[in-house]
Amino acid sequence: MRLVLTADNRLGMLREGGVVDVSSVFDDIRYRAAADRMPRVMAELENRRSRLEALLERGELEALPALLSPAPRPPKLIAASGNFLEGGIGERKPQDMFLQSPDSVIGPGSEVVLPHHDVTIFEHEAELAMVIGKRSKDLPADERALDALAGYTCAMDIAGHGLGRIGPSRIGKSFDTFTPLGPAIVTTDEVPDPQDLRIALTVSGEIRQESTTRDMEYTIVELLAFASSYMTLVPGDVIMCGTQYRGPGALQHGDQAEMTIERVGTLAVSVSDARRREWPRGIDQDVSARQRAAGTA
Amino acid sequence: MRIVMFNQDRMGVVSNDDTVVDITDLLARYNPLGPEDLLPDLISHFDDLRSNLDERLTAGNGIPLADVQLHSPLVRPSKIICLMGNYREGTDRPLQVLDLFFKSPEGISGDGDTVVLPPHQADIFHHEAEIAVVIGREAKDLGTSEAMDAVFGYVAFNDVSARGLGRSDINSFLGKSFDTFAAFGPWIVTRDEIPDPQALQVTVDVNGERRQDYETSDMERPVEELLTYISSVTTLHPGDVICCGTNHQGLGSMQDGDAVVTTVSGIGSFTIHVKDDHARSWQRGVDTAAGERVKAAARHPVGARNGGATS
Numbered sequence: 324m325r326l327v328l329t330a331d332n333r334l335g336m337l338r339e340g341g342v343v344d345v346s347s348v349f350d351d352i353r354y355r356a357a358a359d360r361m362p363r364v365m366a367e368l369e370n371r372r373s374r375l376e377a378l379l380e381r382g383e384l385e386a387l388p389a390l391l392s393p394a395p396r397p398p399k400l401i402a403a404s405g406n407f408l409e410g411g412i413g414e415r416k417p418q419d420m421f422l423q424s425p426d427s428v429i430g431p432g433s434e435v436v437l438p439h440h441d442v443t444i445f446e447h448e449a450e451l452a453m454v455i456g457k458r459s460k461d462l463p464a465d466e467r468a469l470d471a472l473a474g475y476t477c478a479m480d481i482a483g484h485g486l487g488r489i490g491p492s493r494i495g496k497s498f499d500t501f502t503p504l505g506p507a508i509v510t511t512d513e514v515p516d517p518q519d520l521r522i523a524l525t526v527s528g529e530i531r532q533e534s535t536t537r538d539m540e541y542t543i544v545e546l547l548a549f550a551s552s553y554m555t556l557v558p559g560d561v562i563m564c565g566t567q568y569r570g571p572g573a574l575q576h577g578d579q580a581e582m583t584i585e586r587v588g589t590l591a592v593s594v595s596d597a598r599r600r601e602w603p604r605g606i607d608q609d610v611s612a613r614q615r616a617a618g619t620a
Numbered sequence: 621m622r623i624v625m626f627n628q629d630r631m632g633v634v635s636n637d638d639t640v641v642d643i644t645d646l647l648a649r650y651n652p653l654g655p656e657d658l659l660p661d662l663i664s665h666f667d668d669l670r671s672n673l674d675e676r677l678t679a680g681n682g683i684p685l686a687d688v689q690l691h692s693p694l695v696r697p698s699k700i701i702c703l704m705g706n707y708r709e710g711t712d713r714p715l716q717v718l719d720l721f722f723k724s725p726e727g728i729s730g731d732g733d734t735v736v737l738p739p740h741q742a743d744i745f746h747h748e749a750e751i752a753v754v755i756g757r758e759a760k761d762l763g764t765s766e767a768m769d770a771v772f773g774y775v776a777f778n779d780v781s782a783r784g785l786g787r788s789d790i791n792s793f794l795g796k797s798f799d800t801f802a803a804f805g806p807w808i809v810t811r812d813e814i815p816d817p818q819a820l821q822v823t824v825d826v827n828g829e830r831r832q833d834y835e836t837s838d839m840e841r842p843v844e845e846l847l848t849y850i851s852s853v854t855t856l857h858p859g860d861v862i863c864c865g866t867n868h869q870g871l872g873s874m875q876d877g878d879a880v881v882t883t884v885s886g887i888g889s890f891t892i893h894v895k896d897d898h899a900r901s902w903q904r905g906v907d908t909a910a911g912e913r914v915k916a917a918a919r920h921p922v923g924a925r926n927g928g929a930t931s
Contacts, residue, residue: 337642350845396698399724419786422722424699424854460799487719489791495722497854499760552740553798554724585762600665619765 362559392430406565423496443485464548532569573602639682692730694775706865724797731890805890832870
């Protein structure tokens with residue numbers, strides 16, 4: 324199942340390039356804003372699967388409308404530090420994670436607005452993200468942990484570098500509009516092996532990042548076990564699984580950034596900068612080399 | 621005015637004779653989905669509710685504070701924003717670049733609650749007492765002259781912290797996000813009760829022994845500047861909280877059986893109890909080594925960056 328939230332506030336399931344309205348299945352859910360509606364919907368996704376699948380099969384197909392992020396203002400937005408084998412060999416570094424502002428989330432087709440702050444560069448990081456469906460603590464580091472998920476989605480973890488004093492820059496990653504998430508929550512049954520997914524990102528048609536989740540240092544279930552050993556995870560929480568550093572490059576005014584994750588979908592956003600700052604186009608070889616040398620995020 | 625959460629899911633105001641008047645029913649008109657909505661609703665509609673609240677206080681019939689169970693006055697804020705190292709701490713170094721982290725809002729505890737130390741092999745667990753600012757309206761890009769108008773009130777806070785976890789090559793702040801590690805209390809005082817947040821005293825006593833004891837006049841960047849900078853980065857919402865950082869001189873361990881009292885002048889005191897199933901023990905008293913490390917790091921800032929100097 325692939326759950327979307329339309330710009331006119333309807334819940335839909337993707338089918339053959341269009342969408343089927345499934346709002347009626349969740350009519351009973353009380354909410355005040357999309358931010359508290361979606362976690363409640365996600366908590367009910369598996370429970371209502373048979374009704375949803377029936378509607379998906381018989382329901383009227385409409386052309387894909389404008390979408391919002393299916394995880395707007397998540398209760399927690401968690402990022403895994405590093406977490407890609409950058410071609411290095413040896414012992415795994417200890418896991419680490421940090422929280423970002425939930426207000427940074429935007430949806431498909433939105434605009435990333437580069438803020439006026441002085442930065443050394445703005446960069447993109449294409450990541451697989453998981454969305455929690457069940458309140459969970461101390462999950463095991465095995466496939467049972469996947470029961471806690473509502474599904475997967477695409478995440479662009481955008482960062483302004485050169486701010487703050489201790490990395491990774493929470494400030495630089497927490498600007499409004501700096502976390503495109505979407506287009507859909509894809510349930511786990513559609514992704515039999517989350518550790519074998521290709522991730523690609525292009526900027527204005529030019530390939531920037533190409534990676535595979537096979538290169539994740541810690542697997543999805545290890546990330547879930549780690550995060551839930553610290554914090555209770557709640558429906559709607561988003562955990563971004565990290566990025567491969569071979570590949571990030573600058574984002575600047577006029578860019579169209581588009582990422583695709585096999586089986587999970589394609590997420591595209593545009594970039595605007597009132598200051599019209601310019602950086603060299605293409606892959607930022609400096610940052611890639613530094614990350615490989617240090618083996619750190 | 622002092623705002624509390626008490627007896628599971630009730631919201632109240634504390635009158636001058638230290639009795640709690642229940643105001644939960646006044647908020648029903650805003651259709652809260654749960655107790656986590658009461659504070660943002662109260663804040664958003666405070667002007668409309670003011671006369672009702674005053675009437676309730678005048679009518680009296682409150683319950684004595686000693687007879688209610690208080691909880692954190694923040695049930696589940698949408699953001700807990702914490703400043704890194706925002707005190708001069710007896711050094712005369714140049715102003716540090718502002719930096720911040722987010723603390724898990726699932727980790728809330730309040731007056732009388734138990735902070736549970738996790739089994740993770742931390743080097744030590746520290747208390748970090750702070751003043752915290754509760755946001756009073758949706759706010760983005762606040763100008764200097766309007767910043768303080770966006771403040772609803774203040775609350776005392778303890779940023780309980782596990783040290784030595786995560787990676788050794790970057791400072792990890794995840795050890796501050798364990799469940800129960802965000803301690804707020806005893807109530808929120810409205811802004812009118814604190815004319816100057818830069819003139820408060822913050823103390824921690826553990827089992828009756830004084831640990832942290834500092835003045836908010838030592839804050840590197842005052843509340844007004846924190847509001848303008850942070851709101852330039854992220855949209856703030858009613859009920860969000862900005863924790864202004866701690867003075868690390870006076871940090872000490874938190875271990876099994878401790879009673880930790882956090883006090884901010886003009887606000888009040890709250891107590892958290894510490895439980896550790898592994899009964900780990902550390903030296904009692906002030907962790908002077910930790911204080912010295914913070915001072916040394918401030919002279920040689922970690923992860924110095926080119927450009928991007930921001931305030």
